[in-house]
Amino acid sequence: MKSDIILAGVGGQGILSIATVLGEAALAENLYIKQAETHGMSQRGGAVYSHMRISDQPIFSDLIPGGSADLILSVEPMESLRYLPYLSETGYLVTNITPFVNIPEYPDIDQLMGEIRKLPRFIAIDADAIAKEVGSSRASNMVMLGAASPFIDIVFSRIENGIRTIFSRKGEEVVRMNLDALRRGREFAEANR
């Protein structure tokens, strides 16, 4: 088993919460993990990414080679396209469609969506709207993880357990909300793949 995942977003959107939950789930399955993060200057509202590699074999490189990512998981539509040179021929792009506009020349959203739709395999989901429905816009990253989960080779209940472990100290209600978010994201992806 091998899942090479590019996580993408904007500094401050908290993409590492996705990596933390996935990492927890992968550890529980005794898988090998490597996860390169972006720290430093870009965290001030710049483009940030993480290379997350999960495998049942030892992993060498901290970086995913070009053209070989199984999945691009982006919490922002323009950012999802920035890492296309990493996507494999059979890879999936899963992205939130709500733009994060913090630059003056942010492109036209319809043009961005047009580019996303050109790809052979993609899921475009309004994670913010679903997150609000389950109770908090802060759960949108877990909606995204749910939407990506059909394309990650980890048993779904392990990912749910990952959420329980990571969010438990924030209380039952937060755990429930994030689990709801995860499941709703997954349902959407299953229906729209």
Added chain:
Amino acid sequence: MQSYLFLGDEAIAQGAIDGGMSGVYAYPGTPSTEITEFIQENPLAIERNIHRKWSANEKTALETALGMSYAGKRSMSCMKHVGLNVAADVFMNAAMTGINGGMIVAVADDPSMHSSQNEQDSRFYGKFAMVPVLEPSNQQEAYDMARDGFALSELTNVPVLLRITTRLAHSRAGVVRKEVLPENALTLPADPRQFILLPALARRKYKKLLSSQDLYQELSNDSIYNRYEEGQDKSLGIVACGIAYNYLMEHFPTENCPYPIVKISQYPIPENHLKWLRHECDEILVLEEGAPMVEEVLKGYFTEGKLVKGRLDGTLPRDGELNPDWIAKALGMEQFGGYDIPKVVVSRPPALCQGCGHQDVFNAMNEALADYTKGRVFSDIGCYTLGALPPYETIYSCVDMGASITMAKGAADAGLIPSVAVIGDSTFAHSGITGLLDAVNEKSGITVVISDNESVSMTGGQDSSAFGKIESICIGIGVDPAHIHSIVPLKKNHDEMVKMFREEFAWEGVSVIIPNRECIQRATSRKRNIK
């Protein structure tokens, strides 16, 4: 065995704690910051009361670590690559004095300049000072090298340089811990003159350092971190330093690499393995993260002899961070290149946060500076450097920590009056104070703006060592109190701030303006933690 998912930085931190370290001394700097932050939060470090507070700069940090080593205990100093420039004086001379308790200097380089002004390669400093250098290829080695590095330092009697780069510093992988070692007892050096570098004594110390080189070479030749890996195809031999080894092996995950490989993670360069590689192979490809240090040595001055390929002949790019794709290309391997980035995608550079006080400072400065010709604002390193970008475009320099004040003084000396410096509170404490003293002594026509957000924000909001002391420092070194002003940088104070700038720009002496409001990020996380 339990394995921990550690960043390379955290692996170093845990390794040093488990290796019996009694103190870490550091100044924040990407990508090294998380080493010290991990130690600050670690239960064993807290229980043992390992020293773990931030220092004012890298020089004070490394000197203090040396003092702890003098007293017999194991110490570590951490910094980013350019931090070692600041601490270079003590680093070079600590190789001369030698150590008493084991000492590690952990330096994180930033090839591709993700968050830095340059991409200098710290291995050259190790070579310059003639001390052993460790360069882990993965997180487990980072842990092992930090844990066992103190013993290596005690064996070689010099500080050991532990060099990592951004990718290892900020990437997680499973790490298995080893037994926790006890701390050293307090013991003074056996030779009371060991740390006195008077010329007559220093000459002897230098001869000793020179004569130790054979031992360091032998240790490299026999190091568990260096090895020769056999390969069937002798048309090429590959030298892979540090993390480059992983990028290489990425392409041969199950079967062995067809070419012989020399893996290097300890320096001086292990001669034995390289001589054998040269003997065995027709050509040599050198993979190293950073500058072509090993490649230059292998190539030699006269280029006849074996063909050595790498960053110098264009087989690999001369600058920038290595990656698996470059190495595949260097080996002539075909890869699917992914999809192109669509043209609609634009770059998204970092920016000042909404609500940041630096924004109010730049808005007011721009208004007050409209009366003058452009190009007179010198700045420094920190979040406020983003004042170089639109919509502000206020500043004209960012060179090294503290250079805003001194460059403004130099420009004023040349006749550019007023010249203005913009510097942060932590950078002022790090290297701004002495420059301000120079300006005061010569009554230079400069205005120094210390934009005080009570935090080392660019690196993640660490405590600033000048907290609550900036005004008294300025008075103490002789700035006329009538020309020191504080103000809260908020929209409602905009007009007052503009007036303050105008008046001080017009005054031909040293003035200091201290806009002071807590960093918005730090305030938010502080409030979250209180809840």
